[in-house]
C-alpha cells in the first residue's frame with residue numbers, strides 16, 4: 262500500500278459522497294494562497310465530524326486548532342440555527358484567513374474565532390461559562406493534548422463527545438522510547454484517557470490523503 266493509493270481512494274470516497282462545495286473549496290484555496298500548511302482534515306474526515314455533530318444534536322461545539330477553519334466549517338454547518346461554535350487559534354495569520362473563510366461560508370454569526378494560545382483562551386472560556394460543550398474537537402499542538410483534554414473534560418457534560426486528531430502519528434505512538442514531544446503528548450493523553458473513569462474511549466487508525474494517522478473518540482459518561 263502506498264500514499265498514492267491512499268490518496269486515490271480518498272478521492273474515490275470524496276467523489277462518491279461529498280458533492281462539490283464552493284465555500285469549502287474556496288477555504289482551502291484561500292488558505293493555500295496565504296501560505297497556510299495543508300494540515301486540515303481531509304474532506305471525508307470533515308464530513309465524519311459533521312455527521313457526528315449532527316447525530317449527537319450538538320448545539321455547542323468547541324474546537325482547539327482552527328488553521329483556515331476548514332474543519333470549523335464542516336462542524337459549524339451541523340449546528341442548529343441557535344447553536345454556536347468557538348474555535349481557538351494561536352496564530353494571528355491563521356485566524357485572519359479563518360475569519361475570511363467563515364465570512365465567505367456565511368457562518369460568522371455562529372462561529373467565534375478566539376485568538377491566543379489555547380492554554381490561555383481555555384480558562385477564559387471556562388470563566389465566561391460558555392460550556393458545557395456537546396462536542397470538542399482537539400486538533401492543535403500535540404504536546405498540549407493532555408492539557409486540552411483536561412479542559413475539554415471540564416467544559417463537557419455527561420454525553421459529550423471529545424474527538425482528538427493525529428493520534429497515531431505514522432505509527433510512532435507505540436514507540437515507548439520516542440523523544441518526539443508530539444508523540445509523548447499523545448502517549449500521555451492516551452494513558453490518561455485509559456485510566457479516566459469519567460470517559461469511555463476508542464481510537465481508529467486512518468490512512469488517506471493525509472497519510473497514516475488516527476483519531477481518538479471519547480464519550481463522557483460521568
Ligand code: SAM
Pocket residue numbers: 300301302325326327328329330331332333349350351352355377378379380400401402405
Ligand atoms: N482543525 C483544522 C482543520 O482540520 O482544518 C486544522 C488545525 S491545524 C492541524 C493546527 C492549528 O492549531 C494550527 O493553525 C496552529 O496554529 C494551531 N495551534 C497550534 N498550537 C496552538 C496553541 N497552543 N493554541 C491554539 N492553537 C494552536
